[in-house]
Amino acid sequence: MRNLILVGPMGAGKSTIGRLLAKELRLPFKDSDKEIELRTGANIPWIFDKEGELGFRDREQAMIAELCGCDGVVLATGGGAVMRDENRRALHxxxxxxxLHASVEQQVGRTARDRNRPLLRTADPAKTLRDLLTLRDPLYREIADLVVETDERPPRMVVLDILERLQRLPPR
Ligand SMILES: Nc1ncnc2c1ncn2[C@@H]1O[C@H](COP(=O)(O)OP(=O)(O)O)[C@@H](O)[C@H]1O
Ligand SMILES: O=C(O)C1=C[C@@H](OP(=O)(O)O)[C@@H](O)[C@H](O)C1
Ligand SMILES: [Mg+2]
Known part of the structure; x- marks a missing residue:
């Protein structure tokens, strides 16, 4: 298989684990959100403010299509990338x-101090994360070769688990 792709909700650790995995595998690391920021010269909240979520999703779809065309990269997606059918097809x-699975409680804790996630600027971020996970969990599972638990496990341990389980995956 060409690339190694991480999906999951905000705070699951896609950006963190992706960077560590890439280092371990000596592969380039690409973070879809970071690539969008580099390409536009604007940060994610600014894009949401100026273009709305739809504008961001269009940029995200174009970036996912481009990055899925790479060969041999570790790719961290944004938590909402699986919402579009075209993205799920490209990722698969x-x-x-x-x-990368995380309970809502862990997601809340890991995202609480970070103001860079516009979807969590709500009165009740825990409810927002719960509602998003209800909607998206089946979509993550639909395209996943592996589901990896991240609750109560430090990033290093998650990385080792992924590497070990990847070796045992049958060919598609
Ligand atoms: N397994 C983990 N255990 C504890 N904290 C974690 C873990 N994975 C990530 N984090 C922390 O959670 C925060 C969000 O991680 P991040 O990689 O940005 O998640 P994502 O890209 O999935 O939204 C960061 O501060 C990161 O250090
Ligand atoms: O879940 C989402 O819809 C989003 C997740 C974010 O990425 P992370 O999952 O890396 O936080 C980022 O793409 C944007 O704020 C929207
Ligand atoms: Mg991220």
């Missing part, structure tokens, strides 16, 4: 897909 075709 683009390589091995790992769903």
């Amino acid at each position: 075709a683009g390589g091995r897909v790992v769903y």
Whole structure:
């Protein structure tokens, strides 16, 4: 399989684990959100403010299509990338897909101090994360080759688990 692709909700650790995995595998690391920021020269909240979520999703779809065309990269997606059918098709075709799972409680704790997630600027971020996970969990599972638990496990341990389980995956 060509690339190693991480999906999952905000705070699951896609950006953190992706960077560590890439280092371990000596592969380039690409973070879809970071690539959008580099390409536009604007940060994610600014894009949401100026273009709305729809504008961001269009940029995200174009970036996912481009990055899934790479060969041999570790790719961290944004938590909402699985919402579009086109993205799910591209991600599944683009390589091995790992769903990083985290409970809503852990997601809340890990995202609380970070103001860079516009969807969590709500009165009740825990409810927002719960509602999003209800909607998206089946979509993550639909395209995942592996589901990996991240609750109560430090990033290093999650990385080792992924590497070990990838070796045991049958060919698609
Ligand atoms: N397994 C983990 N255990 C504890 N904290 C974690 C873990 N994975 C990530 N984090 C922390 O959670 C925060 C969000 O991680 P991040 O990689 O940005 O998630 P995502 O890209 O999935 O939204 C960061 O501060 C990161 O250090
Ligand atoms: O869940 C989402 O819809 C989003 C997740 C974010 O990425 P992370 O999952 O890396 O936080 C980022 O793409 C944007 O704020 C929207
Ligand atoms: Mg991220």
